[in-house]
Amino acid sequence: MSARSFQARLLYLLIAVLAIAETGTLVSVHYAGQRAIKRTVDDELSVGTRVFDRVLEMRARTLADQLRVLVSDFAFRDTIAIADLKTITSALENHGKRIGADVVVLIDLDGNVKTDTVRGRWQGKPFPFATMFRQADDRAGDASATVTFAGQPYQFVIVPVLAPRPIAYIAAGFAIDERVLADVARVSSLDVSIWTSPPRGRATNPDFASLVHPLRTGDGSRVNALLQRSLAEARKPFTLLEQQIFALSAIVLIAAVFAAVLFARTVSRPLQVLAAGAGRIGRGEYEQPVVLKQEDELGQLAGAFNSMQSAIAAREEQIMFQATHDSLTGLPNRKLFLDRMAAAIAAAKRTRGTAGMVMMDVDRFKEINDTLGHQFGDQLLIEIGRRLTQTFPNGTIARLGGDEFAVLIDHERDVTERVEAAFEQPVVLGDVSIDVNASLGIATYPEHADDAGTLLRRADVAMYDAKRNQSGVAVYDLGRDEHSVRRLSLMTDLRQAIARDELELYFQPKVDVRTEQVLHAEALVRWNHTAHGVMRPDEFIPLAEQSGRIGLITKWVIRKAIAQCAAWRADGLDLTVAVNLSALDLFDSELPTFISGLLSEAGLPPEKLLLEITESAIMKDAAYAQKVLRDLKRRGMCLAIDDFGTGYSSLAHLKRLPVDELKIDKSFVLNLSEKASDDLVIVRSTIELGHNMGLTVIAEGVESAEAWRVLKDLGCDMAQGYFMSAPLPASKFRDWVLRGRLR
Amino acid sequence: MVRFLLALIVATPLLGATLTVRVSDARGRAVSDAVVYALPEGRQLPLEKKTAMMDQKNRMFIPHVLAVQTGTSVNFPNNDDVRHHVYSFSPAKTFQLPLYKGTPANPEVFDRAGVVTLGCNIHDQMSAFIVVVDTPYFAKTVNGAAELADVDAGRYTVHVWYPDMRTEPRPRSIAVTAGERVSLTFVAGRPNVRP
Numbered sequence: 001m002s003a004r005s006f007q008a009r010l011l012y013l014l015i016a017v018l019a020i021a022e023t024g025t026l027v028s029v030h031y032a033g034q035r036a037i038k039r040t041v042d043d044e045l046s047v048g049t050r051v052f053d054r055v056l057e058m059r060a061r062t063l064a065d066q067l068r069v070l071v072s073d074f075a076f077r078d079t080i081a082i083a084d085l086k087t088i089t090s091a092l093e094n095h096g097k098r099i100g101a102d103v104v105v106l107i108d109l110d111g112n113v114k115t116d117t118v119r120g121r122w123q124g125k126p127f128p129f130a131t132m133f134r135q136a137d138d139r140a141g142d143a144s145a146t147v148t149f150a151g152q153p154y155q156f157v158i159v160p161v162l163a164p165r166p167i168a169y170i171a172a173g174f175a176i177d178e179r180v181l182a183d184v185a186r187v188s189s190l191d192v193s194i195w196t197s198p199p200r201g202r203a204t205n206p207d208f209a210s211l212v213h214p215l216r217t218g219d220g221s222r223v224n225a226l227l228q229r230s231l232a233e234a235r236k237p238f239t240l241l242e243q244q245i246f247a248l249s250a251i252v253l254i255a256a257v258f259a260a261v262l263f264a265r266t267v268s269r270p271l272q273v274l275a276a277g278a279g280r281i282g283r284g285e286y287e288q289p290v291v292l293k294q295e296d297e298l299g300q301l302a303g304a305f306n307s308m309q310s311a312i313a314a315r316e317e318q319i320m321f322q323a324t325h326d327s328l329t330g331l332p333n334r335k336l337f338l339d340r341m342a343a344a345i346a347a348a349k350r351t352r353g354t355a356g357m358v359m360m361d362v363d364r365f366k367e368i369n370d371t372l373g374h375q376f377g378d379q380l381l382i383e384i385g386r387r388l389t390q391t392f393p394n395g396t397i398a399r400l401g402g403d404e405f406a407v408l409i410d411h412e413r414d415v416t417e418r419v420e421a422a423f424e425q426p427v428v429l430g431d432v433s434i435d436v437n438a439s440l441g442i443a444t445y446p447e448h449a450d451d452a453g454t455l456l457r458r459a460d461v462a463m464y465d466a467k468r469n470q471s472g473v474a475v476y477d478l479g480r481d482e483h484s485v486r487r488l489s490l491m492t493d494l495r496q497a498i499a500r501d502e503l504e505l506y507f508q509p510k511v512d513v514r515t516e517q518v519l520h521a522e523a524l525v526r527w528n529h530t531a532h533g534v535m536r537p538d539e540f541i542p543l544a545e546q547s548g549r550i551g552l553i554t555k556w557v558i559r560k561a562i563a564q565c566a567a568w569r570a571d572g573l574d575l576t577v578a579v580n581l582s583a584l585d586l587f588d589s590e591l592p593t594f595i596s597g598l599l600s601e602a603g604l605p606p607e608k609l610l611l612e613i614t615e616s617a618i619m620k621d622a623a624y625a626q627k628v629l630r631d632l633k634r635r636g637m638c639l640a641i642d643d644f645g646t647g648y649s650s651l652a653h654l655k656r657l658p659v660d661e662l663k664i665d666k667s668f669v670l671n672l673s674e675k676a677s678d679d680l681v682i683v684r685s686t687i688e689l690g691h692n693m694g695l696t697v698i699a700e701g702v703e704s705a706e707a708w709r710v711l712k713d714l715g716c717d718m719a720q721g722y723f724m725s726a727p728l729p730a731s732k733f734r735d736w737v738l739r740g741r742l743r
Numbered sequence: 744m745v746r747f748l749l750a751l752i753v754a755t756p757l758l759g760a761t762l763t764v765r766v767s768d769a770r771g772r773a774v775s776d777a778v779v780y781a782l783p784e785g786r787q788l789p790l791e792k793k794t795a796m797m798d799q800k801n802r803m804f805i806p807h808v809l810a811v812q813t814g815t816s817v818n819f820p821n822n823d824d825v826r827h828h829v830y831s832f833s834p835a836k837t838f839q840l841p842l843y844k845g846t847p848a849n850p851e852v853f854d855r856a857g858v859v860t861l862g863c864n865i866h867d868q869m870s871a872f873i874v875v876v877d878t879p880y881f882a883k884t885v886n887g888a889a890e891l892a893d894v895d896a897g898r899y900t901v902h903v904w905y906p907d908m909r910t911e912p913r914p915r916s917i918a919v920t921a922g923e924r925v926s927l928t929f930v931a932g933r934p935n936v937r938p
Contacts, residue, residue: 162867163831164861
């Protein structure tokens with residue numbers, strides 16, 4: 001039980017409350033006791049004073065009665081009346097003893113002492129306690145008083161001697177002695193003492209409650225009774241009571257602590273169970289429910305915990321499903337597929353087995369989507385997923401995104417056949433029937449990769465190869481991937497190639513077939529890569545096109561080419577430079593203005609620049625290309641169609657294009673001979689077609705004398721190729737032209 | 744007229760003077776049972792063998808105050824059905840008659856002047872006084888007045904005594920002539936005033 005637990009705090013609180021209450025009780029009992037003691041003691045002392053007075057009064061009355069009886073004795077009266085003083089004195093002594101008087105005095109009716117039993121100390125003098133005497137004499141009766149005699153407190157009583165009229169008075173004195181005090185003490189349960197001097201020391205004893213009671217005296221002297229009550233004695237019952245209360249408090253406290261511990265357990269035990277349950281939920285363990293068999297709020301809470309637990313479990317399962325599955329087809333997604341692939345590879349590693357995957361991409365899916373609508377596309381994807389699932393009922397089928405699917409396989413045997421079988425039947429959706437063709441890429445462990453990510457990438461590469469080759473299926477070719485990697489790093493390097501001046505222009509002559517004069521110089525860019533060496537355009541231009549950097553390269557090439565042309569011209573070398581434009585360059589509306597600016601800047605006539613555009617580039621967006629070409633033509637530049645014969649252009653198109661030149665694709669020229677009838681027919685008809693449309697015709701890829709001769713025979717205007725010269729750096733090109741001869 | 748009236752009084756056939764004495768206490772109340780007596784100055788009057796009686800009835804002495812001339816014999820007849828023990832410790836006559844019934848054989852002779860206080864030893868409430876005077880001229884007041892008749896001419900000292908007086912009024916000396924009527928007033932506790 002930690003100090004901050006519920007149980008501990010409940011305990012502390014209870015103990016604190018009880019301790020305060022019990023301390024309060026004890027304190028109030030104690031003070032009430034003190035007050036009661038004080039009141040009791042005060043009462044006792046007050047009663048004591050009355051008892052004391054009463055006892056003295058009773059004693060005085062008794063003594064007076066005794067004395068009266070005594071003096072009414074006939075013989076005594078006789079003695080008093082007639083005897084001599086000595087006899088009288090002895091009679092006083094004798095009779096005084098009978099009633100225990102300490103002093104007996106005979107007083108005449110005038111208040112003078114006739115004789116006494118204290119050796120005649122008062123004889124012949126007035127009785128010293130005159131007030132008392134007068135009291136008695138006034139009534140001819142008795143009187144009594146407390147007086148001080150010989151330094152001691154005494155009670156004196158005085159009675160007349162009647163014969164039957166008073167003939168004298170007898171006074172008797174009785175010391176107020178221990179017996180009297182004992183009487184008072186017995187009745188009042190007080191300590192009693194009597195003082196004729198102030199009872200200083202004793203009255204201030206702190207162990208006693210004291211009361212000084214001044215007695216009424218008959219002679220004006222001070223006589224004090226000191227009444228005292230032992231406080232310890234008075235407190236005894238209260239002390240006992242306090243002890244009992246204290247003991248009771250302790251018992252109650254202990255009982256309360258036990259009760260609190262028990263109660264706290266009934267609360268904290270379930271709370272611990274609930275906390276453990278909450279902890280399990282927090283850790284994502286949903287199997288074990290919280291078991292709390294009680295009907296109270298905590299039991300309800302446990303029920304709520306359990307329903308929360310199952311709700312969270314269900315929701316988490318749903319989230320997990322959504323995170324690992326494709327929402328459209330319900331198939332596992334890329335992430336889950338990679339996980340399972342990894343698991344399959346791990347299993348294969350253990351069993352020294354194999355694992356692999358087929359990656360599949362639906363051919364022309366974008367076209368289908370565009371033509372028949374996204375909804376149709378989605379339905380198609382679902383159907384493809386369904387067929388794959390049917391084909392591989394025990395396998396993992398995943399949709400990786402878009403129109404890409406993947407199948408987890410053990411080995412590559414008969415996979416292709418099964419997939420092909422799955423799509424043998426056209427997919428019929430509504431009233432549309434469609435043939436699904438797919439490109440498959442296969443990669444397996446351990447041949448192609450030993451981790452899921454690499455395996456997926458290589459299957460991807462294989463699939464692209466299949467697509468490119470239109471072979472339908474391709475297994476990953478080791479080493480293929482290296483190229484991809486190189487391609488990737490080139491993409492990055494290309495960004496900096498221009499800044500680092502790693503690009504260089506080479507020039508290849510275009511020669512007039514009839515005069516063998518160099519008319520044009522085609523500018524070709526080379527990349528002096530620091531790591532890969534000199535790279536040809538077909539190695540990096542497609543990359544530049546993909547990464548959107550082709551515009552920069554084109555502009556660089558045009559600027560350099562114009563500058564070089566202007567330089568040759570100034571050197572007396574009158575040539576036309578030819579520059580290749582990419583399909584993407586045609587979409588840059590700024591380009592014509594840019595080129596015009598450069599030409600006028602260099603002072604070069606625009607017809608000295610020939611722009612070569614591939615037939616396929618023009619065919620991508622024929623209408624727009626036509627517009628751009630017209631603009632360029634209007635500015636005076638010459639235009640050529642590159643790679644003619646590969647781009648399915650129609651004659652109608654061709655007719656509308658403002659071009660000056662046709663360049664026959666080198667695939668028709670490379671093997672051109674008089675025997676190669678196909679190429680010969682194409683080249684011949686192309687030349688005829690160009691001439692008929694008033695265009696200059698040039699053949700590239702001329703690498704043999706035979707080709708040269710055939711072209712000359714066919715009336716081709718110009719030729720370009722290794723037969724004449726490879727592309728040369730600017731200075732070498734100039735030398736070559738100035739030498740003025742063919743190889 | 745006044746003279747004639749005086750003549751009438753004086754001319755009454757009396758041998759001696761008449762003393763009328765009034766006694767009142769300090770508060771002016773008339774005192775009864777006060778003994779008034781006149782003692783002749785400078786001469787001795789002859790004793791006479793007189794008798795008197797102090798009766799006891801209903802546990803009381805009757806009379807309460809008895810004035811007698813010196814030498815008078817007083818009888819103490821007991822008319823109660825209980826015995827009495829009559830005693831006196833007075834210096835003028837100390838005696839006792841132990842428990843008796845009827846009349847004792849011999850009377851007590853009071854031959855000394857003075858006040859004799861009587862009591863009964865067994866009945867404390869009984870008390871009486873016998874005032875023994877050396878003169879035949881004495882009387883007790885009734886409603887505060889007493890008359891001493893037929894007093895021989897001469898000088899007398901007039902005394903007053905009664906039981907509860909605190910101090911005896913100062914005696915008065917007075918001379919009377921035959922047939923004279925004299926009034927005296929005693930006020931207890933106060934100087935006497937001659938009228």
